[in-house]
Amino acid sequence: MDIATLLGLVTAVGLVLFGILSGGSLMIFWDSASAAIVIGGTIGVTLINYPLKDILGLILIVKNVFLHSLQTASELITSLVDLAGKTRKGGVLSIEPEIKNIKDNFFSKGLQMLVDGIEVNSIRSVMEKEIDYVGDRHKLGAEILMTLATFAPALGMIGTLIGLVQMLQELDDPSKIGPAMAIALITTFYGALMANLFFMPMAGKLRKRSKEEMLVKELILEGVLSIASGENPRVMEQKLQVFLSPKERKMSEE
Secondary structure (H helix, E strand, O other): OHHHHHHHHHHHEEEEEEEOOOOOOHHOOOHHHHHHHHHHHHHHHHHOOOHHEEEEEEEHHHHHHHOOOOHHHHHHHHHHHHHHHHHHHHHHHHHHHHOOOOOHHHHHHHHHHHHHOOOHHHHHHHHHHHHHHHHHEEEEHHHHHHHHHHHHHHHHHHHHHHHHOOOOOOOOHHHHHHHHHHHHHHHHHHHHHHHHHHHHHHHHHHHHHHHHHHHHHHHHHHHHHHOOOOOOOHHHHHHHHHHHOHHHHHHHHO
């Protein structure tokens, strides 16, 4: 579980609930019709905008917002340098037993192609295509979340307009104007809450995760190709250092 995501979600939701409860009951902010318009309407228009398979695929992508575990770049460089050293001493086949211990499918797939004797250009082509595919999939996930963030307030406004129209029908009874106005505003509240508390922050975190994953995959690609070309492990290590931040490089050197 990503601590920052969990902490941010708990803090944001907790403060909103605190603001609500400090001024009255939580139930005054609940209206089933408003919830149906905003939640159901947002899902409906998003289904119009995207194919069903993309919407269902979003569930698997969003889990990266909460559950995300990547090997650090420095750890990967150490592993790649170690594998390069073994390859120079015992040949490419000597690293085959190591592949089953690698949890990253992209990493293990690249090494397996190397062990199988596949041409370097073919390895590069396959791995680059996979990087592009993963990047496009993550980009689509963030795009759908931003679409949801756009539609939710819009449906909230539609619900508010519906409520205002209904309220205007009751102008002859002043006692009904206040409650009707409150219900009309609740739909806008729901839309703003969904967009700003959930969809937009999740899209931002997903874009960040995607960049991190792309960086790791590019590092792995460069490392595998360096091993395939028989590059000196020390030279390869220096080349892969460009994937580290200045702070990480300093820690690695120490």
